[in-house]
Amino acid sequence: MEFKHKPVLLDECIENLNIKPDGIYVDGTLGGGGHSYEILKRLSKKGKLIGIDRDKEALSAAKEHLKEFDNLYIVHDNHANILNILKNLEISGVDGILLDLGVSSYQLDEKSRGFSYMQDSTLDMRMNREDKLSAYDVVNKYSEEKLERIFFDYGEEKYSKNIAKNICKFRENKDIVTTFELVDIIKASMPKKALNEKQHPAKRVFQAIRIEVNEEITKLKQAVEDSIMSLNNEGRLAIITFHSLEDKIVKHTYEEMEGRCTCPKDFPVCVCNYKSYGKIINKKPIISSDKELEENARARSAKLRVFERKI
Numbered sequence: 001m002e003f004k005h006k007p008v009l010l011d012e013c014i015e016n017l018n019i020k021p022d023g024i025y026v027d028g029t030l031g032g033g034g035h036s037y038e039i040l041k042r043l044s045k046k047g048k049l050i051g052i053d054r055d056k057e058a059l060s061a062a063k064e065h066l067k068e069f070d071n072l073y074i075v076h077d078n079h080a081n082i083l084n085i086l087k088n089l090e091i092s093g094v095d096g097i098l099l100d101l102g103v104s105s106y107q108l109d110e111k112s113r114g115f116s117y118m119q120d121s122t123l124d125m126r127m128n129r130e131d132k133l134s135a136y137d138v139v140n141k142y143s144e145e146k147l148e149r150i151f152f153d154y155g156e157e158k159y160s161k162n163i164a165k166n167i168c169k170f171r172e173n174k175d176i177v178t179t180f181e182l183v184d185i186i187k188a189s190m191p192k193k194a195l196n197e198k199q200h201p202a203k204r205v206f207q208a209i210r211i212e213v214n215e216e217i218t219k220l221k222q223a224v225e226d227s228i229m230s231l232n233n234e235g236r237l238a239i240i241t242f243h244s245l246e247d248k249i250v251k252h253t254y255e256e257m258e259g260r261c262t263c264p265k266d267f268p269v270c271v272c273n274y275k276s277y278g279k280i281i282n283k284k285p286i287i288s289s290d291k292e293l294e295e296n297a298r299a300r301s302a303k304l305r306v307f308e309r310k311i
Contacts, residue, residue, distance in 0.1 A: 225253060
């Protein structure tokens with residue numbers, strides 16, 4: 001299957017990155033290369049783009065899609081390791097970083113990847129197929145209590161307790177191997193009214209398992225901090241989130257890195273010695289336009305937040 005991924009909030013990302021022709025930029029979630037293509041178009045021969053992705057199939061597709069550019073450097077890694085990646089490339093600072101934290105259309109639509117509750121496949125959900133932990137491991141080896149917590153925390157699933165209980169009961173007789181086996185258990189754990197909701201009943205649990213498998217939440221705060229510290233003066237970090245918990249982490253980390261004086265208002269001078277690493281560009285997240293939503297329904301939950309480094 002051809003790797004396809006329609007870039008979300010494309011114009012908004014390009015505008016907010018303030019691209020300098022001779023600058024160095026990072027696309028930390030390269031995917032199919034949609035965002036990167038527009039960045040590279042704006043760079044001169046002296047400019048550079050480092051494209052990072054943990055999915056080798058994405059990197060192969062991006063390499064083909066972006067073959068006209070000779071100032072692209074592709075790295076198979078996790079953007080959470082950005083400090084080491086830049087160190088290995090002997091780059092001391094960059095002028096902009098983009099992170100699109102969504103799952104690609106390819107990963108959702110490619111049956112063998114096991115991300116989708118709409119197609120029957122083996123449980124997998126690994127963005128990097130070289131990682132050891134898969135969805136199969138989470139579903140079949142985690143305790144009932146841990147499953148319940150993951151479904152509730154990462155999926156905001158209100159029937160998490162019952163779903164976790166029924167998963168453990170099912171696997172007493174056999175392992176849960178396929179996505180449809182898991183979907184059937186989820187459906188059987190819900191009241192009829194929940195099955196008639198507009199949203200697919202398995203969506204929240206599948207999202208929670210995917211987040212757990214790929215450590216999307218646990219490494220996010222450090223990744224945001226490290227990305228900000230990798231920026232040159234006036235360099236910008238643009239992050240697109242698709243989940244309320246991700247967005248909350250990005251928002252709060254931005255606020256911490258911006259820094260605020262905690263001294264009482266009547267103090268004549270600041271004595272708290274707060275440290276600021278820059279400023280938040282948009283206090284409210286940028287969301288997709290009606291036009292974009294008409295063309296790409298998967299953009300409906302996307303939120304873009306931008307931070308500018310000050311040294």
